[in-house]
Amino acid sequence: xxxxxxxxxxxxxxxxxxxxxxxxxxxxxxxxxxxxxxxxxxxxxxxxxxxxxxxxxxxxxxxxxxxxxxxxxxxxxxxxxxxxxxxxxxxxxxxxxxxxxxxxxxxxxxxxxxxxxxxxxxxxxxxxxxxxxxxxxxxxxxxxxxxxxxxxxxxxxxxxxxxxxxxxxxxxxxxxxxxxxxxxxxxxxxxxxxxxxxxxxxxxxxxxxxxxxxxxxxxxxxxxxxxxxxxxxxxxxxxxxxxxxxxxxxxxxxxxxxxxxxxxxxxxxxxxxxxxxxxxxxxxxxxxxxxxxxxxxxxxxxxxxxxxxxxxxxxxxxxxxxxxxxxxxxx
Amino acid sequence: xxxxxxxxxxxxxxxxxxxxxxxxxxxxxxxxxxxxxxxxxxxxxxxxxxxxxxxxxxxxxxxxxxxxxxxxxxxxxxxxxxxxxxxxxxxxxxxxxxxxxxxxxxxxxxxxxxxxxxxxxxxxxxxxxxxxxxxxxxxxxxxxxxxxxxxxxxxxxxxxxxxxxxxxxxxxxxxxxxxxxxxxxxxxxxxxxxxxxxxxxxxxxxxxxxxxxxxxxxxxxxxxxxxxxxxxxxxxxxxxxxxxxxxxxxxxxxxxxxxxxxxxxxxxxxxxxxxxxxxxxxxxxxxxxxxxxxxxxxx
Amino acid sequence: xxxxxxxxxxxxxxxxxxxxxxxxxxxxxxxxxxxxxxxxxxxxxxxxxxxxxxxxxxxxxxxxxxxxxxxxxxxxxxxxxxxxxxxxxxxxxxxxxxxxxxxxxxxxxxxxxxxxxxxxxxxxxxxxxxxxxxxxxxxxxxxxxxxxxxxxxxxxxxxxxxxxxxxxxxxxxxxxxxxxxxxxxxxxxxxxxxxxxxxxxxxxxxxxxxxxxxxxxxxxxxxxxxxxxxxxxxxxxxxxxxxxxxxxxxxxxxxxxxxxxxxxxxxxxxxxxxxxxxxxxxxxxxxxxxxxxxxxxxxxxxxxxxx
Numbered sequence: 001x002x003x004x005x006x007x008x009x010x011x012x013x014x015x016x017x018x019x020x021x022x023x024x025x026x027x028x029x030x031x032x033x034x035x036x037x038x039x040x041x042x043x044x045x046x047x048x049x050x051x052x053x054x055x056x057x058x059x060x061x062x063x064x065x066x067x068x069x070x071x072x073x074x075x076x077x078x079x080x081x082x083x084x085x086x087x088x089x090x091x092x093x094x095x096x097x098x099x100x101x102x103x104x105x106x107x108x109x110x111x112x113x114x115x116x117x118x119x120x121x122x123x124x125x126x127x128x129x130x131x132x133x134x135x136x137x138x139x140x141x142x143x144x145x146x147x148x149x150x151x152x153x154x155x156x157x158x159x160x161x162x163x164x165x166x167x168x169x170x171x172x173x174x175x176x177x178x179x180x181x182x183x184x185x186x187x188x189x190x191x192x193x194x195x196x197x198x199x200x201x202x203x204x205x206x207x208x209x210x211x212x213x214x215x216x217x218x219x220x221x222x223x224x225x226x227x228x229x230x231x232x233x234x235x236x237x238x239x240x241x242x243x244x245x246x247x248x249x250x251x252x253x254x255x256x257x258x259x260x261x262x263x264x265x266x267x268x269x270x271x272x273x274x275x276x277x278x279x280x281x282x283x284x285x286x287x288x289x290x291x292x293x294x295x296x297x298x299x300x301x302x303x304x305x306x307x308x309x310x311x312x313x314x315x316x317x318x319x320x321x322x323x324x325x326x327x328x329x330x331x
Numbered sequence: 332x333x334x335x336x337x338x339x340x341x342x343x344x345x346x347x348x349x350x351x352x353x354x355x356x357x358x359x360x361x362x363x364x365x366x367x368x369x370x371x372x373x374x375x376x377x378x379x380x381x382x383x384x385x386x387x388x389x390x391x392x393x394x395x396x397x398x399x400x401x402x403x404x405x406x407x408x409x410x411x412x413x414x415x416x417x418x419x420x421x422x423x424x425x426x427x428x429x430x431x432x433x434x435x436x437x438x439x440x441x442x443x444x445x446x447x448x449x450x451x452x453x454x455x456x457x458x459x460x461x462x463x464x465x466x467x468x469x470x471x472x473x474x475x476x477x478x479x480x481x482x483x484x485x486x487x488x489x490x491x492x493x494x495x496x497x498x499x500x501x502x503x504x505x506x507x508x509x510x511x512x513x514x515x516x517x518x519x520x521x522x523x524x525x526x527x528x529x530x531x532x533x534x535x536x537x538x539x540x541x542x543x544x545x546x547x548x549x550x551x552x553x554x555x556x557x558x559x560x561x562x563x564x565x566x567x568x569x570x571x572x573x574x575x576x577x578x579x580x581x582x583x584x585x586x587x588x589x590x591x592x593x594x595x596x597x598x599x600x601x602x603x604x605x606x607x608x609x610x611x612x613x614x615x616x617x618x619x620x621x622x623x624x625x626x627x628x629x630x
Numbered sequence: 631x632x633x634x635x636x637x638x639x640x641x642x643x644x645x646x647x648x649x650x651x652x653x654x655x656x657x658x659x660x661x662x663x664x665x666x667x668x669x670x671x672x673x674x675x676x677x678x679x680x681x682x683x684x685x686x687x688x689x690x691x692x693x694x695x696x697x698x699x700x701x702x703x704x705x706x707x708x709x710x711x712x713x714x715x716x717x718x719x720x721x722x723x724x725x726x727x728x729x730x731x732x733x734x735x736x737x738x739x740x741x742x743x744x745x746x747x748x749x750x751x752x753x754x755x756x757x758x759x760x761x762x763x764x765x766x767x768x769x770x771x772x773x774x775x776x777x778x779x780x781x782x783x784x785x786x787x788x789x790x791x792x793x794x795x796x797x798x799x800x801x802x803x804x805x806x807x808x809x810x811x812x813x814x815x816x817x818x819x820x821x822x823x824x825x826x827x828x829x830x831x832x833x834x835x836x837x838x839x840x841x842x843x844x845x846x847x848x849x850x851x852x853x854x855x856x857x858x859x860x861x862x863x864x865x866x867x868x869x870x871x872x873x874x875x876x877x878x879x880x881x882x883x884x885x886x887x888x889x890x891x892x893x894x895x896x897x898x899x900x901x902x903x904x905x906x907x908x909x910x911x912x913x914x915x916x917x918x919x920x921x922x923x924x925x926x927x928x929x930x931x932x933x934x935x936x937x
Contacts, residue, residue: 066838068830070753092843099841106839111832116854116929126840161930177840469648472914474872474907477888480895481903482656561772565877568774569892584775588881591778592786602775610770 012080013217014040014063014185019077021055021062028289032058032072034241039321040185043215047228047249049264050238051285056221057107059238060187063219064104065094081185100130103178107190109170113162120158123177130181145180146173149206168199175207182214189221204231225268229253234321237261240286240296247322257316257324259301295327303328361618364611371608374427382421383407387576390416395594411596413586419596422578423604429572429579430608433493434559438552441498445505446548450536452506453513463506470503476565483571490573493566501555508551512544546623553616557609564605580605635923642919649911653904654697658690683707706905711897716905720887726796727875727886730809733802735871737810738817746821747856750829751848761818768815773874777808777881794883805882809874816867817860825856854928861925868917872910 016038023030033055040046048056061067062074065086079086081102086094098104103126106112113122123142127133133141139158146154149172162170171191178186188207192200208231211218220231228235228249235252237245237260245258256262263281283300286292292299298308307327316329357365374381384407393416397404404411410419452463475497482496516522517540525535566572567581575582580601587598681687685696700707706716741764749761784804785793792801828834829852837851838844879888887906894902 061835064839066835095841095843097841098839104836104839106832106836108832112836114833114837114851114855116858117851125837125842129841163930174836177836465644465648468645469652469911472645472649472911472918473652474876474910474914476873476876477891477903477907477910478656480876480892481900481907484895484898557770561770562873564772565774565873568772568877569880570896581772581774584772584778588778591782595782598775598778598782602772602779605772605775606767606770609772610766613766613769 010041010043012039013042013044013082014219015078015080016059016063017078017080019059019062019079020075021058021067021072022075023072025071025289030288031241031291032288033062034291036077036238036241036243037315038236038243038246040217040219042184043211043217044234045211045218045220045232047232047235048219048221048238049223049225049228049235051223053285053288054238055241055288056238057189060104060189060219060221063187064098064102065091066098096130099126099178099183100181101183102185102187103181103183104187105171105174105178105189105191108194109167109174109191110194112174113170115162118159118161119165119173122162123158123173123180126177126181141180145176148179148210149173149176151176168195168203171195171203172206175203175210179210179214179216182216184217186211186216186218187221188218190223192227193222193224207231225264237264240291241288242296242325244297244326245324247318247324248320251322257318257329258297258326259303259328260297263300263302295325359622361614364614364618367607367611368615371427371431371611374424375431378425378428382418382424383409384418384421386417386421386425386578388417392416395590397594398596410600411594413583413594413597414590419583419600422583423580423600426578426580426583426601426604427608429490429567429577430560430563430605433490433563433573434556436494437497437501437559438556440494441501442505442548442552442555444498445502446509446541446544448502449506449509450513450540450544453510454517454532454536454540460510464510467503467506470499471507473500475500475562476569479562479566480569480571483566488571488574493563493572497559497562501559504555505548505551508547509544512547513540516540516543550616550620550623553619554613557612557616560605560609560612634926638919638922642915645915646912649915650698650701650908651694653907653911654694657900657904658693680710701908706908707901709894709902710899716902719890719902720905720909723885723887723890726884727879727888730802730805730879730884730886731871731875733806734810734813734874737806738814741810742814742817743821746818747825747848747853749818749822750825750856753826758822761822764811765815765818765822768811768818771811773808773812774877774881776811777804777878780804780808781881794881796885801882805878805884808881809871809878812874813867813871816870820860821856824859825852828852828856831855858925858929861921861928864921868914872914 016036019033019036020031021033023032036055036059038046038048048059050056058067058072063079063086065074067074074087077087081097086097113119120139120142123145124138127138127141127145131138131141142158143154146157151157151169151172157165162173165173175186175191186207192203195203204227207218210216218231220227222228232249235245235247235249236243237252237258239260245252245256245261247257252261253265256265260281267280281300286296286299292309294310295301295304295308295313298304301308305327313325313327313329315323315325317323318329390412393405393408393412394414396408396412396416398411398419399406399409401411408418408420410423412418413422448463452460479493479496483492486492522535522539525539530538563572564579564581564584567579568585570582570585572579572581583601584598584605587594587596587601590597685693688696704717706720708715709719745757745761745764749758752758781793781804784791791803792798793804795801829848834847834851837847842851875886876888876891878884879886880892883889887909891903891906894900894906
């Protein structure tokens, strides 16, 4: 891995360009992901932040090319991984990426492991598939992977079934499944939402250590701005299927550009700060079947202008990889 | 007082809304099964005016007339006649009455009992529950047709005896499903809230749990009608259904069995009637389940 | 695991006892037992012999004791018509019913699992439609009628298989198909719907995210989980099987237990009927016991919750 101090000069690992993933339903087309652009550099931690239903998870599944068939389809865009467009290769080549170069951790550790196979069997699977190792050699690797995620006495644990693990331990096992093959990119879809705060902190620390050691890039999907501040180098704020602002993490906390980002930051309670009432964004996120014309945020935006209602703002580049989609920044 | 009457209003509104949405939802029902069901109902209710001939009048001169499209067939007996010269079409039309009346009565009796037992079993837990469940298991372990065969043969063939012996089997199936449903609803927060404010158990069952199992019950009842029509037909085929001369589909098939090499139509058409009736009820029930109760794909 | 199996065996025995008791109550409540058990058979001392055997001069609880005692010794009584022990009659007929059942079950499984799986994997494709049509027809066709129609087509019109009776392996085809189709219908729908549920699950997505190929995803990760509800429901399937076999044996004059039972009902040979009901019930309970144990083997979660 490259040895550099900041992440912004490192080579680009993943470049998502104008990604569109739609659900085709009887009642109309649901635009879950509607023109998403962002980059992930080698070793970088990138946050994907937004309310529920803003398209974060669908963006992740699109990167894995695992959107739920036949309802959803990736209709447009490019996903360049080390320069190779993942959307143009065929399914069997894509399988070579999944679990070997790109790994995923899902939200709910209760359901993301198969209840009828032992933990060892499930961790072994990507090792057998991608590293072509068998028998004792593969088992050694399973034990190493479990040790790497700090599971005590892995020799006994491999023979056990998922229901014998606690939630935090399970999520570590899921991480071990992903990390056993030393992937370049880990897609973590709200991996800590269902964990207790202390367990969550342990898990975050663990991933950060592994990342430091192996230089793995991580996409963190979350709606928890605390995690973003702790874990990420860069933040992408999603709203109604699009990324409205992308910035380095210190910058976004100091000087958010998009009114939605500001609103999100204002609605986080700050320890010690006394406010008469916690800020709350008015209105509801739009129905993805009928996104308003213009900027999708205007009905809830305190600074909405006439142009916002008719035209979607183009990206305003703010130096480095940073950009924002807002007419205010354009002026 | 005021709050009691307002809950009253809310409750009746819920049922009224449900009724309205059900009626308007029927427009989206699958067309062909609904039409067939409509025809079937018309046969059952107005059969005596729809049937071209008297279904039980014997005319030996016309015996074994083939259907109209065969050589020797006649337009007055479109589907042909049986050994005694009775018109097959008329008998198929009138035969729907036994199937429908019997299965609907059993659904009302057995299903009703099953819902009550299931609610009690699922809500009361422990002793009462395990007692009822053992009972249900035993009934389900009995070979239905055989037990019905013995029973009807011993006490005599009649509408009532078939009804009496099949109802417990149906009740057992309803009990099982409603109990499962009740078990999960019992744990929900609104039941806990009702308990906390001191609502008596019967009222919780009636107001909070019953409306929530209602959809499942409707779907189950629809699907069981098809099952019962088949069961009744099997009994009547074995000779222990509702007694002749009233035509019953199963009995008609049995009557055609000796003549399969010479007069296939005697057995074919009543069987087709059963097939279409059950098929459209099942398709209709499936649609109902998908609309009302999508979680229960397994019913 | 062992305590779980022990508990299930205990429950099965309890179920058996319930069934025996229910049969006893039925036999004493639908009329004069001596009359029912001997009706119309003019052996000189038939009535007296039956009264003595059943202990009818004694109080009801005593009769019950006699009845249970005889059952425990495996004594189901003798046929009223020819005095042959019922256990002997049933043992003679059991193989025919059993082999036919196995044939039908084999047919049902061989078709329902692939059809259900493919229907779920390729939703709304031609194979899914084929599976649906087979399933809906199978559930709606009265088995006795299907049997007769098959006889007309294959035995009368084309004359390629025997119309009835148990003569050679070809005689299995029509009754096995008739019995198996109904069972298959329910299983196809069950396999398909539970497969759809499982294919939607996170662990299947996770398996795909690991780069596991689609064939392995379906056959390893999904199928085993999808079969759990199928096994749970197979008890009900068995009920359909027993009902079906009575009717199908009747249609095809199959020399099995179902035919004996129907004949005995008609000839009012009540001890035989009673024996058949008890044997069927016991069979049902033991199969369910077996299914529950199998269930525990397939689903590792069972062992520890004891449910």
